[in-house]
Amino acid sequence: MKERYGMSKVSEVLRGSKRAEMKALHFDQLSTYGIMKDYSDKALKEFISSLIADRYIETEGLQYPILQVSDLGKESIEKNREKN
Numbered sequence: 842m843k844e845r846y847g848m849s850k851v852s853e854v855l856r857g858s859k860r861a862e863m864k865a866l867h868f869d870q871l872s873t874y875g876i877m878k879d880y881s882d883k884a885l886k887e888f889i890s891s892l893i894a895d896r897y898i899e900t901e902g903l904q905y906p907i908l909q910v911s912d913l914g915k916e917s918i919e920k921n922r923e924k925n
Contacts, residue, residue, distance in 0.1 A: 842868065844909045851908055852885040 842854065853860065854868050857875025868874055877885060889908070892898040897914035900906035910918070 842871070845907060847906055847908060848886055848889050851889065852882050855885055856880065856882065 842851065853863065854871060854874055855877040857869075857878045863869050863874070880888075889898065892914070893900060893908075896911055897917060899909050899911045901909060
């Protein structure tokens with residue numbers, strides 16, 4: 842997704858939305874597509890908000906905030922990769 846989308850779009854991808862846009866943007870090909878399909882949109886947005894509050898994710902922009910993995914988030918991902 843190249844860190845160009847907001848919370849709603851990320852939630853749609855994680856839930857495996859069947860909207861035509863998902864296929865058109867090839868989001869249905871992502872490894873993360875549908876991996877949280879058992880969670881509600883509200884629950885995922887609350888989870889993403891927690892990641893923002895804990896500074897693993899940053900937002901850019903005011904009216905339509907875009908999500909970006911922060912330096913702390915990148916460090917956490919790298920540490921997790923090293924464990925596996």
